[in-house]
Amino acid sequence: MQGQISLAPAGGSLPAPRKIAIFRALQLGDMLCVVPALRALRAAAPRAHVTLIGMPWATSFAKRYSAYVDELLVFPGHPGFPEQAANLGAFPHFLSEVQRRRFDLALQLHGSGGLSNALLSLFNAERQAGHYVPGQYCPDADRFRPWQEEEHEVLRFVRLMEFLGMPAQGTQLEFPLGDADFRALQRSHADLPAPGTYVCVHPGARLPSRRWIPERFAEVADRLAGQGLRVVLTGSPDEAAVVAAVQRSMRMPSLDLSGKTELGALAALIASARLVVSNDTGISHVAAAVATPSVIVSCGSDSVRWAPLDHDRHHVLSAPVACRPCMHLECPIGHLCATAVSADAVAAAAARILAQHPTGALS
Known part of the structure; x- marks a missing residue:
């Protein structure tokens, strides 16, 4: 009672x-x-x-x-x-x-x-x-x-x-957003794409060993841009170098918002995106919390433990390597967990998710 x-x-x-x-x-x-x-x-x-x-x-x-x-x-x-x-x-x-x-x-x-x-x-x-x-x-x-x-x-x-005797109140994540978060997002850049017209690509992660290959992120981003979607690159100030590496490798234009958004503004950006493509890092959980579809590349982390529970809206790709989960800062043995995941596989997963959820978080 x-x-x-x-x-x-x-x-x-x-x-x-x-x-x-x-x-x-x-x-x-x-x-x-x-x-x-x-x-x-x-x-x-x-x-x-x-x-x-x-x-x-x-x-x-x-x-x-x-x-x-x-x-x-x-x-x-x-x-x-x-x-x-x-x-x-x-x-x-x-x-x-x-x-x-x-x-x-x-x-x-x-x-x-x-x-x-x-x-x-x-x-x-x-x-x-x-x-x-x-x-x-x-x-x-x-x-x-x-x-x-x-x-x-x-x-x-x-x-x-x-x-402990406390009944569950659902298993869904949540990320409360307010008007201040969307106003902060609008202040971050003068030419933000309209909601539902862009994808967020997040190539960073706290540990380099948990990052997929920048050139492959770039290839997937180019394919998404080729489908008429604007590409917004996101990351923390500490991840500026890896975001820049992705942007240099792209053939299509992209908007770099790395380091330009506080957490609330970043979540507002993700909430209005068609799709998120990222490593298995905090942003993947933000995407799950605001119900934006995502494709996650899991390098080194335990994908069974950390993957979003909604497998329809979120797709995780990972290579079955024996050394997972990894706590190395840099992989000492060739980073097979990253190299074994192809850009073709990630692009195909993105295409499926976009087809299944044509209006992003609203579908």
Whole structure:
């Protein structure tokens, strides 16, 4: 019933937590994948104050998803957590602040728990929940679910909420957009193409080992331009070089918006596109969240874990290499996961998706 939340899978209810901490100090794509779980949490505990413990950039995430998250408490990093450099000088104050808040419930949504479960135990929350690897440290057998490596990233956290007695509220991603996002998009360039007349090509990824070949992105972009679609190249400021490499290799004109759009404007751009062609990176999850069809080349990442759940609207191409998933910055053995995916295969997938969804996000 409303106001009660079951946190003991064997049965029984405890009063709904009033103060909940969520630990997930990760990048954009990882955060988008947990939104369905946050939606289930909010439905089960509508009056709770939810604090996200995350990376500094996630201030904007907490603001955008204010329906599910009330505030961000910045995690300063810690040795062993590779997502950000550890600010050890700030860690004692951070830990003191977490403990001072006396959370009723701390949810470990950061990963398998190999490192994060021990950290979570330092928070001194009344209750803890999350995942653990069988055979490794498990803070509470009743509230920690066994980690399954092959499980889809969205589904694993929805199932964790169900395990804790919080019914699922759907598995779809979402990216709330407002008028300010579309105004910011309009300010990014004087001659933006009209909605539905362009494709977004995103050749970057945080790790070079996760990037498909720029010349093949260019070949696919040229074919799409040949079908009458304008090509918009996107990327972060750090990805300007790879975007420029794609543009130099193209025969057809393209619009380079890399580094020119903040996240909200970029999502607005994607929401109005016919199609997105990208690596398996955060932009692929943005496309899924705004329902824009996409073709994703998965180089090095675990495509089973990260592929969009809607296989009709989103198509993932990957090569079956034994070294996947890869955490190398640069591939040391020839980058077969990228070279084995041809431009013909990606262009053919794009043609199929465009035919099936002739009006992009609206179809």
